[in-house]
Amino acid sequence: MTQHTRIEHIGKPRVLIIGGGFGGIELAKSLRGADVQVVLVDRENFHTFQPLLYQVATAGVEADSIIHPFRKIFNDQENFYFRLADVQQIDTEKRMVETSIGLIEYDYLVLATGATSNFFGDKEMEAKAISMKSLEDALTLRNTILQNFEKALQVADEEQINSLMDYVIVGGGPTGVELAGALSELRKHVFPKDYKELDFCEMDIHLVQSGPVLLKGMSEEASREALKFLEDFGVKVWLNRRVKSYDGYTVYLDSGETMISRTVIWAAGVSGAPVSGIKPESILKGNRLLVDVHNRVAGYDDIFAIGDIAAMVTEANPQGHPMLAQPAMQQGRLLGENICHMLAGKPMKAFDYNDRGAMATIGRNRAVADLKLFKKEIKTQGFTAWLIWMFIHLISVVGFRNKLVVTMNWLWSYFTYDTGNRFIVGNKQENIPVEETISHKAVV
Structure with a gap:
């Protein structure tokens, strides 16, 4: 019992x-x-600041800087109890x-x-794609990205190298757009220094969106500028396409087009x-x-x-x-x-949502923001939106230490074009199984 x-x-x-x-x-x-x-x-015994999960996944901030223990948050609240x-x-x-x-x-x-x-009933996609809903997901993606390049150094076949270096992001909402932008910055500024033997001109970043615009729900200006920013960064954006299936190696689109990638990131629903x-x-x-x-x-x-x-x-x-x-x-x-x-026997108040708008960052100095302040709509893109995005997210992170660490990570990254959290942690073999399709001929 x-x-x-x-x-x-x-x-x-x-x-x-x-x-x-x-x-x-x-x-x-x-x-x-x-x-x-x-x-x-x-x-979990901690609160996760989910809007920055993608930065953990792309080595932008430390994992423990976006989480905060529940008991620490409420350590002075006498009527609070927590159970894991x-x-x-x-x-x-x-x-x-x-x-x-x-x-x-x-x-x-x-x-x-x-x-x-939500994988919409696709069990194979659910088993083989990486989602972005938890800290564990973010660390899995970071491990996967870094392990991919380590493996690419050990294979000779060009197709196999491309399958390890190319990434497919499914979903053109804020998570998908932000991930695509962060990966493109790593491709330009960081990975070529770490993996000098690899040609990062061959690294493709695909963003697949089922609808005609990115950032559905935001303004037309935000959607248009987000697309322009990503294309400027060299991201291949596929609009009006759906991922039909994924077998762990080949991505099949409903248009009949295919792409080869060992890493599909699911941000579609x-x-x-x-x-x-x-x-x-x-x-x-x-x-x-x-x-x-x-x-x-x-x-x-x-x-x-x-x-x-x-x-x-x-x-x-x-x-x-x-x-x-x-x-x-x-x-x-x-x-x-x-x-x-x-x-107290008093009537309850009805909920009235105060919509303050939405934001998304695409990369260095580039973001889009649709804000609603004092009953006025403010639409901005580019550097100003990027500063607003950084400020809002920084003040929203729980805990003074976390705010400080995130600030230092961002400043370091901005002035050095570097990210300092490129660690592979956890079970290496679980994150990227060795497939028979990978050539095992080491490059000497």
């Missing part, structure tokens, strides 16, 4: 938060000093959550589980990550949970969802709010207020 997790009952209503992303963190902070017990459960565990399912009748460390009771349950990569136990009728397409304007999950009085997992369908937002950090953070803050209002 599954045992209850050892969490002290302090005689106050328990708010159980599943997931320590942007929404979960803001909710827990907003309940500081409230007459509740806050319990946060996550499979995987959540397995919810028993909504008994108000309990089954986890890898036992059962946890709740009075109010908040699902802030975020999103996972995301899907909600619901927990087992929620009624099927409360789960919408894309595995997002249907919530009302108070973030209450449809069909429940004591279960809420915030952030990427939540689909607040309204006339103004028929698909729900965008799966970005800002909606998650704003929902987390308001839900904290509303829980306090519920306990």
Whole structure:
């Protein structure tokens, strides 16, 4: 029989938060000093600043500079408790959550589980492509990139060398665009110094986008400039193309075109990550949970969802709010207020999203930004947008030490055209298996 997790009952209503992303963190902070017990459960013991995962993957910043321990974030919050565990399912009748460390009771349950990569049912792609949703993914990609060049030094066949040096990024959203830009800068400034025997004129970076524009959802100016910046950097952008399949060596497009690459990076779509136990009728397409304007999950009085997992369908937002950090953070803050209002017998406030715009960086001195400030829309591209992007992301990183380390990494990279985090860590053989198609004739 599954045992209850050892969490002290302090005689106050328990708010159980599943997931320590942007929404979960803001909710827990907003309940500081409230007459509740806050319990946060996550499979990691740290919060990850996901917008900079691509910089970890491309050796731009250190891995530990974009993460921060939950217990350190909340070490002075008396009503906060954390447990490291995987959540397995919810028993909504008994108000309990089954986890890898036992059962946890709740009075109010908040699902802030975020999103996972959506491979649209393609199991082979899921097994062979690298996604960008976690720190582990970012480190896997960094290992893969560096190992590819180490292996390329040991093969003689030109096709095999190209398969190791070429990269295919699937998805033209912010993650795909930023990865393509970062790889192009490494190709120009860093890799030729590290691997002098290789010809980096032969290194191709492909960006495949299913639609007619990059950065869908941003302005026409942003999309157009992002495409121009990438093409200036030598990235091969394939618009109106879909990746039909990938066998680990050849990428097949729906247009009949093919490319050879041992590394496909998947940034094409995301899907909600619901927990087992929620009624099927409360789960919408894309595995997002249907919530009302108070973030209450449809069909429940004591279960809420915030952030990427939540689909607040309204006339103004028929698909729900965008799966970005800002909606998650704003929902987390308001839900904290509303829980306090519920306990005090006061009416809850409806969520009203304050859209502050979107940004993406393409490389050195190049970014695009669509900002909404004081009810005015500001569209800028190039150096000004790049400075804004850097400032916003720097102040958003959790922890003073992390802000300092990221700043130093960026300054070093900017003035030296170098990145100092080109380490291969972890299990080398897992990241790039030796395939029979690779020639084993060493170049002497």
